[in-house]
Amino acid sequence: xxxEWRFKQIxxxxxxxxxxxxxxxxxxxxxxxxxxxxRGIEKEExxxxxxxxxxxxxxxxxxxxxxxxxxxxxxxxSIIEECSSDxxxxxxxxxxxxxxxxxxxxxxxxxxxxxxxxxxxxxxGVTVDYLLIASVISFVLLPAIKKSSQESASLTFWNKKFYTxxxxxxxxxxxxxxxxxxxxxxxxxxxxxxxxxxxxxxxINLYSAIPYVVLILLIIGSxxxxxxxxxxxx
Amino acid sequence: MANxxxxxxxLLEGCILKIVSNHETYGYKICxxxxxxxFQEISEGSVYPILIRLEKKKLLYSNMIKSSLGPMRKYYYxxxxxxxxxxxxxxxxxxxxxxxxxxxxx
Numbered sequence: 001x002x003x004e005w006r007f008k009q010i011x012x013x014x015x016x017x018x019x020x021x022x023x024x025x026x027x028x029x030x031x032x033x034x035x036x037x038x039r040g041i042e043k044e045e046x047x048x049x050x051x052x053x054x055x056x057x058x059x060x061x062x063x064x065x066x067x068x069x070x071x072x073x074x075x076x077x078s079i080i081e082e083c084s085s086d087x088x089x090x091x092x093x094x095x096x097x098x099x100x101x102x103x104x105x106x107x108x109x110x111x112x113x114x115x116x117x118x119x120x121x122x123x124x125g126v127t128v129d130y131l132l133i134a135s136v137i138s139f140v141l142l143p144a145i146k147k148s149s150q151e152s153a154s155l156t157f158w159n160k161k162f163y164t165x166x167x168x169x170x171x172x173x174x175x176x177x178x179x180x181x182x183x184x185x186x187x188x189x190x191x192x193x194x195x196x197x198x199x200x201x202x203x204i205n206l207y208s209a210i211p212y213v214v215l216i217l218l219i220i221g222s223x224x225x226x227x228x229x230x231x232x233x234x
Numbered sequence: 235m236a237n238x239x240x241x242x243x244x245l246l247e248g249c250i251l252k253i254v255s256n257h258e259t260y261g262y263k264i265c266x267x268x269x270x271x272x273f274q275e276i277s278e279g280s281v282y283p284i285l286i287r288l289e290k291k292k293l294l295y296s297n298m299i300k301s302s303l304g305p306m307r308k309y310y311y312x313x314x315x316x317x318x319x320x321x322x323x324x325x326x327x328x329x330x331x332x333x334x335x336x337x338x339x340x
Binding site: 081 | 260261262265266269274277278279280281282283284286287290298301303304305306307308
């Protein structure tokens with residue numbers, strides 16, 4: 001974690017040495033790599049090498065094609081592919097579950113806090129509706145937004161201007177948003193039919209949910225341990 | 235000629251092993267060396283992903299050292315397996331080269 005932070009500090013400082021067009025290319029690469037499923041330290045190691053090679057090419061007045069090629073998306077894709085080549089399906093699935101659960105807990109915590117501030121009372125509990133929305137955002141919308149951010153990294157200047165007007169929502173980002181709404185409506189429909197619509201307003205009290213929260217945190221922790229052992233063994 | 239590009243990309247792995255075996259080096263220098271040897275278009279954009287692959291295969295290992303330009307730079311070295319792989323590559327290439335020369339000379 002500390003090393004990752006240190007690398008980031010160096011990179012942010014050094015990237016300022018790049019000229020305007022190289023900085024633009026570098027930012028596109030950064031956006032692509034940052035929105036991948038690689039581990040934080042892997043991303044930083046890659047970007048550290050990219051900025052170093054780009055700086056050297058700039059100083060020697062060489063074309064960036066020498067390092068990046070003429071298609072930086074292909075360059076990023078092949079880097080991500082090579083870095084992920086030793087991660088099997090189980091690893092990827094557990095990684096997805098871990099990030100989803102972590103995201104869900106953070107979203108629920110933020111919702112509870114903001115509700116407490118708005119209502120000036122801290123009722124430590126979440127409604128089933130909140131739980132549903134947080135799960136769908138975390139497991140469907142956020143991964144799709146990440147993918148969409150990789151796409152938007154390849155936008156040209158004019159496209160970028162256009163998308164800025166549209167709050168940066170790319171086609172797949174918009175699809176993800178629609179998918180999220182459809183998923184929420186579908187689950188609500190099923191729950192509403194099988195149980196009752198009253199179930200959505202049922203508040204799950206934090207104190208009664210503590211065993212489940214602990215269980216979720218244990219799952220997140222266990223996955224993290226599995227990932228670390230896995231990465232050390234390869 | 236798409237296939238020939240693929241073949242050449244495969245051969246790049248062997249060439250990179252050879253360059254690293256001469257002395258410790260880093261990504262940019264390897265790109266530069268390959269350009270000097272005439273691999274300009276093939277090596278463009280593919281050297282760094284190949285370095286990651288070779289490191290994952292444990293044919294190379296690396297050390298991060300702060301470069302004179304500021305960022306942390308990865309210096310690559312050959313592992314024992316890397317040296318073995320390089321020897322295999324050289325002997326395979328000798329055979330292939332000989333066979334192709336025979337075919338071309340008719």
